[in-house]
Amino acid sequence: MPLHDAGTVRSKLVIMAVSTTFVALLSASLAMLLYDLRTFQRYWIDDLTTQADxxxxxxAPALVFNDARTAQQSLALLRVRPQIQAAALYGASGMRFASYLRGGPGGTGLPPAPGRHGHRxxxxxxxxxHKVMDDGEMVGTVYLRARLGVVERLANYATILGAVLLASLGIAALVATRLQRAITRPLEAVTHVAREVMQRRDFSLRVPGHDGGEIGVLVAAFNDMLGxxxxxxxxxxxxxxxxxxxxxxxxxxxxxxxxxxRRKDEFLATLAHELRNPLAPIRTGLDILRIRSGDANATERATDIMERQLRQMVRLVDDLLDVSRINTGKFAIKMGRVELKAVVNDAxxxxxxxxxxxxxxxxxxxxDRPVFLHGDAxxxxxxxxxxxxxxxxxxxxxxxxxxxARVEDNALLIEVADDGIGIAPDMLAHVFEMFVQVDSTLERSNAGLGVGLSLARKLVELHGGGIEAHSDGVGKGSRFAVRLPIVVAPEPPAKTIPASLISAEAFRILLADDNVDFVNSIGALLSAMGHSVVITHNGTDALTAATRFFPDYxxxxIGLPGMSGYDLARSIRRLPSGEHTVLTAVTGWGQEKDRQLAFEAGFDHHMVKxxxxxxxxxxxxxxxxxxKVRS
Structure with missing residues (x-):
C-alpha cells in the first residue's frame, strides 16, 4: 500500500479488512493451538497408558516366575519409541525388577520405588x-516416562499457522482491494463532484450511478442536496x-x-421671462397710443407692435395647451387632404x-409637382x-x-436646417423632451419654453410620421428631418355651398362679458360693420336682453357675474327664439373638458381668450x- 495513499478511504478500508482478518485468524489460531495442546497431551497420556498396559x-509371567532377563528384553523393545525416555518394572515388594533408559543402562533418573497408579x-x-496384575493379584508396577515435545510442537504449529496467516492476510488484502471499489467509487465520485461544485459554483452537477444500499442512499441524498x-x-x-x-x-x-x-424650475423661470417679454412692448404701445393718439403713423406702429407681441403670447399659451391635450389623450386632429405648398405658406x-x-x-x-398629404392642415x-x-x-x-422638401419612397421628407449654434452630441437624444433647451444662457433671452420641438414630434407622430435631429456639433448648425406619408390618389372635388344659403344681411349680436374694455371694443367694431349690437356685463342682463332682442349671434x-355662461346658454336655448341663436363661448379656459362642458350647455362654438x-x-x-362647426 503506497504511503501517500494511507489516509484515503480506500487504504483505510483495506487496512480495516486485513486487520479484521488478522485478528480473526489469530484468535482462531490461538484457540486451535490450545485445543491441540490439550489434545496432544491427552493423546500421550492415553498412548503411554496403553503402552504401560x-x-x-x-x-506379568516374568514377574511371576522371576525371569528378569525376559522382563529386561521386553523393556528394551521401547527403543523404537524415541519419545519414551525411561521405563522400569517393579516387583510386588517394590524392588526394581528391570529398567530401560534411552542412552544406556543404569538406574539414573528412575524412581527408587513405584508410585501410585495413574499419570503426572x-x-x-x-x-x-500402571499395576501389573495376574489372576486378579497385583504382582508388580510398570513405570514409563516420556518427553512431550511441546516446544517442538509449538514451533511446528506456529510455522504452519504463520504461513496460513500470511497467506490468508494476502488473500484478504487482495479481496478487500477488489471489494472496496464498490464503496470507494461512489465516495470518490461524491468527493470529485463536491470539489467541482466548490470551484465552479455549478450546482447542476450530479454524482452518476444508482447503486442500492446505504451508498446509494448517500449518493441520492447528496444529489438532492445539490439540487x-x-x-x-x-x-x-x-x-x-x-x-x-x-x-x-x-x-x-x-x-x-x-x-x-430642475427642468420645472427652469421652465417656470423661462415662462415668466417669456410672458414678461411681450408685456413691455405692449405697455410701450399703450403709452404711445395714450400720448400720441393723434399721430396716425405712431398709432399704426404701436398697433403692429402690440399685435405681434400678443400673437407671441398666444402662441406660447397655445403650445402649452396643445402639449397638455396630447399628454392627456384629449387632443384630436382633423384629417383631410392637404397640399404641401399651402401648409408651407401657412407656416x-x-x-x-x-x-x-x-x-x-x-x-x-x-x-415641382403638387404633393398631397393626409393630415390636419x-x-x-x-x-x-x-x-x-x-x-x-x-x-x-x-x-x-x-x-x-422632396419625395422619397412614397413619403415626403422635409428638412429644416440652419447654421446656428448647433447641438452637442449628448443633447441629440433629449432635444425632443419637454422643457429641454439646447442653449439656456442669459445671452439668448428669446430661447422659448422648450416645448416647440416636443410638440412638433408629437404632432408628427399623430400623422403617422417620424422626426429626427442631426448636428455635427456645437457651432456647426442643426438639421431636423420630418418624414410624412403622402397621398398619391387625385384630389377629390371640393363640396360647394349653394348661394341661396348664404346671407349678406346684418345680424343682431348679443355680447356678454364683464371685461368692459374688451366687450366695448368688439361691440364698436361690429357696430361699425352695420350689425345691431347689445352689450351686457352680467348674466341676468344678458338673459333679459336675449328675451327682448332675439339675437342671431x-x-x-363663461365667468359672468350673477349667472355663469353655461346657465345663461341653457336659459337662452329655452327661449322661443333660442334654438335659432348661434351661441359662442368666450373664455380663458381651453382644455378639452371645458369645450365639452360648453357644447353640453348648448354652445355652438368655443373660443379661447x-x-x-x-x-x-x-x-x-x-x-x-x-x-355648425365647433372650433
Missing part, C-alpha cells in the same frame, strides 16, 4: 504408573438581480425626478416676422412653423435657414352652412 501384560505431567515430561442548493442559489441570484434592478430603477427614477425638478405666415426680425436669409426648395403648418421658429431662435443674427363669457376679431368674422361668415 501392554508391557504389564507381557511382563511436569516439566515437559509425562510419567505413567436544493442549486434552487436556493438561483433564488438568491434572482433576488439579487431583482434588488439590483430595483436599485437601478430607483436611482434612475431619483435622477429623473431631480432632472424634472411662413406665422414665422416670417420672426425670421425678418433676426435678419436671417430663408431659402425654400419644394417639389393647421397642425402640419404648426409643425413647420415650430421647426422654422426654433431654427431662427438658435441662429445668430444674419444667419441662414433652409427648408427643403350671442358671444357669452384673447380672441382675434378675425375669429368672430369667421363665425359670422359661416351662418349659412348646413352644419
Amino acid at each position: 501392554i508391557i504389564a501384560s507381557v511382563t 505431567v511436569e516439566g515437559g515430561e509425562i510419567e505413567v504408573w 436544493e442548493l442549486g434552487r436556493r442559489a438561483h433564488a438568491l441570484q434572482d433576488a439579487n438581480r431583482t434588488l439590483e434592478h430595483e436599485m437601478r430603477v430607483r436611482q434612475g427614477a431619483e435622477q429623473a425626478l431631480l432632472l424634472a425638478d 411662413l405666415e406665422v414665422v416670417r416676422s420672426t425670421i425678418e426680425l433676426h435678419g436671417h436669409e430663408l431659402a425654400i426648395t419644394l417639389p 393647421t397642425r402640419l403648418a404648426q409643425i413647420l412653423s415650430n421647426l422654422l421658429n426654433n431654427a431662427a431662435k438658435y441662429t445668430n443674427r444674419g444667419g441662414h435657414v433652409r427648408l427643403d 350671442a358671444f357669452l363669457d 384673447p380672441v382675434r376679431f378675425e375669429q368672430i368674422e369667421e363665425i359670422l361668415g359661416n351662418r349659412g352652412t348646413l352644419k
Whole structure:
C-alpha cells in the first residue's frame, strides 16, 4: 500500500479488512493451538497408558516366575519409541525388577520405588504408573516416562499457522482491494463532484450511478442536496438581480425626478421671462397710443407692435395647451387632404416676422409637382412653423435657414436646417423632451419654453410620421428631418355651398362679458360693420336682453357675474327664439373638458381668450352652412 495513499478511504478500508482478518485468524489460531495442546497431551497420556498396559501384560509371567532377563528384553523393545525416555518394572515388594533408559543402562533418573497408579505431567515430561496384575493379584508396577515435545510442537504449529496467516492476510488484502471499489467509487465520485461544485459554483452537477444500499442512499441524498442548493442559489441570484434592478430603477427614477425638478424650475423661470417679454412692448404701445393718439403713423406702429407681441403670447399659451391635450389623450386632429405648398405658406405666415426680425436669409426648395398629404392642415403648418421658429431662435443674427422638401419612397421628407449654434452630441437624444433647451444662457433671452420641438414630434407622430435631429456639433448648425406619408390618389372635388344659403344681411349680436374694455371694443367694431349690437356685463342682463332682442349671434363669457355662461346658454336655448341663436363661448379656459362642458350647455362654438376679431368674422361668415362647426 503506497504511503501517500494511507489516509484515503480506500487504504483505510483495506487496512480495516486485513486487520479484521488478522485478528480473526489469530484468535482462531490461538484457540486451535490450545485445543491441540490439550489434545496432544491427552493423546500421550492415553498412548503411554496403553503402552504401560501392554508391557504389564507381557511382563506379568516374568514377574511371576522371576525371569528378569525376559522382563529386561521386553523393556528394551521401547527403543523404537524415541519419545519414551525411561521405563522400569517393579516387583510386588517394590524392588526394581528391570529398567530401560534411552542412552544406556543404569538406574539414573528412575524412581527408587513405584508410585501410585495413574499419570503426572511436569516439566515437559509425562510419567505413567500402571499395576501389573495376574489372576486378579497385583504382582508388580510398570513405570514409563516420556518427553512431550511441546516446544517442538509449538514451533511446528506456529510455522504452519504463520504461513496460513500470511497467506490468508494476502488473500484478504487482495479481496478487500477488489471489494472496496464498490464503496470507494461512489465516495470518490461524491468527493470529485463536491470539489467541482466548490470551484465552479455549478450546482447542476450530479454524482452518476444508482447503486442500492446505504451508498446509494448517500449518493441520492447528496444529489438532492445539490439540487436544493442549486434552487436556493438561483433564488438568491434572482433576488439579487431583482434588488439590483430595483436599485437601478430607483436611482434612475431619483435622477429623473431631480432632472424634472430642475427642468420645472427652469421652465417656470423661462415662462415668466417669456410672458414678461411681450408685456413691455405692449405697455410701450399703450403709452404711445395714450400720448400720441393723434399721430396716425405712431398709432399704426404701436398697433403692429402690440399685435405681434400678443400673437407671441398666444402662441406660447397655445403650445402649452396643445402639449397638455396630447399628454392627456384629449387632443384630436382633423384629417383631410392637404397640399404641401399651402401648409408651407401657412407656416411662413406665422414665422416670417420672426425670421425678418433676426435678419436671417430663408431659402425654400419644394417639389415641382403638387404633393398631397393626409393630415390636419393647421397642425402640419404648426409643425413647420415650430421647426422654422426654433431654427431662427438658435441662429445668430444674419444667419441662414433652409427648408427643403422632396419625395422619397412614397413619403415626403422635409428638412429644416440652419447654421446656428448647433447641438452637442449628448443633447441629440433629449432635444425632443419637454422643457429641454439646447442653449439656456442669459445671452439668448428669446430661447422659448422648450416645448416647440416636443410638440412638433408629437404632432408628427399623430400623422403617422417620424422626426429626427442631426448636428455635427456645437457651432456647426442643426438639421431636423420630418418624414410624412403622402397621398398619391387625385384630389377629390371640393363640396360647394349653394348661394341661396348664404346671407349678406346684418345680424343682431348679443355680447356678454364683464371685461368692459374688451366687450366695448368688439361691440364698436361690429357696430361699425352695420350689425345691431347689445352689450351686457352680467348674466341676468344678458338673459333679459336675449328675451327682448332675439339675437342671431350671442358671444357669452363663461365667468359672468350673477349667472355663469353655461346657465345663461341653457336659459337662452329655452327661449322661443333660442334654438335659432348661434351661441359662442368666450373664455380663458381651453382644455378639452371645458369645450365639452360648453357644447353640453348648448354652445355652438368655443373660443379661447384673447380672441382675434378675425375669429368672430369667421363665425359670422359661416351662418349659412348646413352644419355648425365647433372650433
